[in-house]
Amino acid sequence: MMKNxxxxxxxxxxxxxxxxxxxxxxxxxxxxMVAFGIMAYRYYVDNKTIASYxxxxxxxxxxxxxxxxxxxxxxxxxxxxxxxxLIAMFIMEWKRAKRNYVAYRPIAPxxxxxxxxxxxEFQLKGKLDPKELVYVASEEDKELTNLFETRPEVLExxxxxxxxxxxxxxxxxxxxKEKKVLRYRAPYLGDEAINNISIGNDFLLQYLDxxxxxxxxxxxxxxxxxxxxxxDGKDKATNRFxxxxxxNGEPLAxxxxxxxxxxxxxxxxxxxxxxxxxxxxxHDKDDTEELMEEVRERIAKLRQRGIxxxxxxQLIHPDDRLSRLIVTKDYRIVLPDYQNLEIKMExxxxxxxxxxxxxxxxxxxxxxxxxxxELTLIYEKLRPTGLTERAIQSIEDVTNPLLNSINExxxxxxxxxxxxFDDYMAKYYYIDGARGEAKxxxxxxxxxxxxxxxx
Numbered sequence: 468m469m470k471n472x473x474x475x476x477x478x479x480x481x482x483x484x485x486x487x488x489x490x491x492x493x494x495x496x497x498x499x500m501v502a503f504g505i506m507a508y509r510y511y512v513d514n515k516t517i518a519s520y521x522x523x524x525x526x527x528x529x530x531x532x533x534x535x536x537x538x539x540x541x542x543x544x545x546x547x548x549x550x551x552x553l554i555a556m557f558i559m560e561w562k563r564a565k566r567n568y569v570a571y572r573p574i575a576p577x578x579x580x581x582x583x584x585x586x587x588e589f590q591l592k593g594k595l596d597p598k599e600l601v602y603v604a605s606e607e608d609k610e611l612t613n614l615f616e617t618r619p620e621v622l623e624x625x626x627x628x629x630x631x632x633x634x635x636x637x638x639x640x641x642x643x644k645e646k647k648v649l650r651y652r653a654p655y656l657g658d659e660a661i662n663n664i665s666i667g668n669d670f671l672l673q674y675l676d677x678x679x680x681x682x683x684x685x686x687x688x689x690x691x692x693x694x695x696x697x698x699d700g701k702d703k704a705t706n707r708f709x710x711x712x713x714x715n716g717e718p719l720a721x722x723x724x725x726x727x728x729x730x731x732x733x734x735x736x737x738x739x740x741x742x743x744x745x746x747x748x749x750h751d752k753d754d755t756e757e758l759m760e761e762v763r764e765r766i767a768k769l770r771q772r773g774i775x776x777x778x779x780x781q782l783i784h785p786d787d788r789l790s791r792l793i794v795t796k797d798y799r800i801v802l803p804d805y806q807n808l809e810i811k812m813e814x815x816x817x818x819x820x821x822x823x824x825x826x827x828x829x830x831x832x833x834x835x836x837x838x839x840x841e842l843t844l845i846y847e848k849l850r851p852t853g854l855t856e857r858a859i860q861s862i863e864d865v866t867n868p869l870l871n872s873i874n875e876x877x878x879x880x881x882x883x884x885x886x887x888f889d890d891y892m893a894k895y896y897y898i899d900g901a902r903g904e905a906k907x908x909x910x911x912x913x914x915x916x917x918x919x920x921x922x
Contacts, residue, residue: 818842
C-alpha cells in the first residue's frame with residue numbers, strides 16, 4: 468500500500484541534506500513527482516479535496532522538466548517539511564489501522580451464550596438475502612462511517628470469516644451507478660437524475676413494522692432470520708439487530724467477534740437458515756434460448772444480489788413509463804424517451820419485427836405464409852441492393868410455421884430489447900404471446916411513429 472512508502476520517500480528527501488551527486492537529486496525529483504501525483508489522484512477519488520490539491524502542488528513542485536530555481540537552502544527547508552509531513556501521515560495511518568484492526572479468530576457456536584432480545588419486524592417481503600448483514604443507523608457514528616468508506620476490506624474480511632456478505636448502503640448505490648445498473652432498470656433516467664440518486668444508512672428503517680423501533684436501532688447490522696405471513700396477510704421479515712459503536716469503549720475487534728459468536732449461536736440453535744435456495748442475483752436465472760446466451764451474460768453482469776435488487780426496486784420504482792417508438796425514414800428503431808436509444812437488429816430480424824409492428828392485432832404463426840409477400844416488401848426496403856436467392860430462401864424459411872426460423876427471429880428480437888433495459892418494460896416492445904394464440908407487440912400503437920408515412 469502507498470502508506471508503506473511514506474518512510475522511504477521521507478528518507479530520500481532527508482538524504483538531500485547530504486552532499487549527494489547531481490544525479491541523485493534528479494532521481495528524487497522524478498520519484499516524488501510520480502508518488503505525489505498518484506497520491507493526489509487517490510485523494511481526489513476519495514473526495515479529499517484539500518489533500519488532493521496539496522499533493523498535486525507538490526508533484527508540480529518536484530517535477531524535473533521545468534525545474535524551479537529555489538536555491539540549495541530553500542530546497543533543504545522544503546525537503547525537511549515534506550519529509551516531516553510524510554512521517555506524520557505514516558504515524559496517523561498506522562494508529563488508525565491499529566485502532567480498526569480486526570483479529571480474525573475461529574468462531575464456534577456457544578450453546579451457553581445468552582442471546583439478547585434483538586428481533587425486529589420489517590415489511591421487506593423477503594427481499595433480503597439470508598447471508599447478508601446490512602449496516603443500518605438512525606444516528607450518525609462518524610468514526611464507523613469513515614471506517615466503512617475508507618477501509619471496506621476490514622468488514623469484508625470479517626464477513627468472509629463468519630460466512631456473510633457485508634452491505635454498506637452508500638457504497639452499494641455508488642457501485643450500482645458505476646455499473647450503469649440504474650440505467651438498465653430505468654432507461655428513462657437521465658444522467659442528472661442518476662447522479663442525484665443517493666441513499667443513507669437509515670433507508671431500511673422506514674420499513675420497520677413498528678416505527679417506534681427506530682430509536683432502538685442507532686447503529687449496527689441487521690440479518691434476516693425468518694420470512695412469514697403477517698396478520699395483515701403481507702409477507703414480513705424477522706430481522707435480528709446487532710449494535711456496533713465506536714463510542715461504547717469496547718474495541719471494534721471485540722465487538723465484531725462478539726457479533727460473530729452471537730450469530731453463530733443463533734443459527735446453531737435454529738438449526739437452519741431460511742429455507743429455499745438463493746440463486747445468484749437474488750432470483751432464478753431464466754431458461755432462455757441458446758441464441759440469447761450473449762444477452763444473458765450481459766444481464767448477469769448487471770444483476771446484483773439480495774438487498775441490491777430490493778434497493779433498485781425501491782429507488783426507481785419501475786412503472787409503465789414506456790417510451791415512444793419511432794421507425795425512422797432509414798428504418799432505424801429509436802426510443803426517444805429512453806435517451807434516444809437505438810435498438811439494433813440484423814435486416815431479416817428487423818423485417819420480422821416491422822411486420823408484427825404493422826399488425827397490432829397479432830399474427831398466428833400458422834398463418835405466416837399469408838404474410839410472405841408483405842415481409843418480402845419490408846425486407847427489400849432494408850436491402851436496397853436487392854434480394855439474393857439466399858435472402859429469398861430465408862424469407863420462405865421464416866414464414867414456414869413448420870420450421871423453427873420464426874422462433875429464432877423472435878428470440879433475437881427479444882434479446883435486442885432485453886439487452887438494453889429491464890424485461891419489466893422490454894416486454895411491451897418485443898413479440899410475445901401464449902401458445903396457440905396470435906403473437907403480437909403489446910406496445911400501444913399511438914406510441915408508434917413511422918417517419919416514412921408522415922412524409
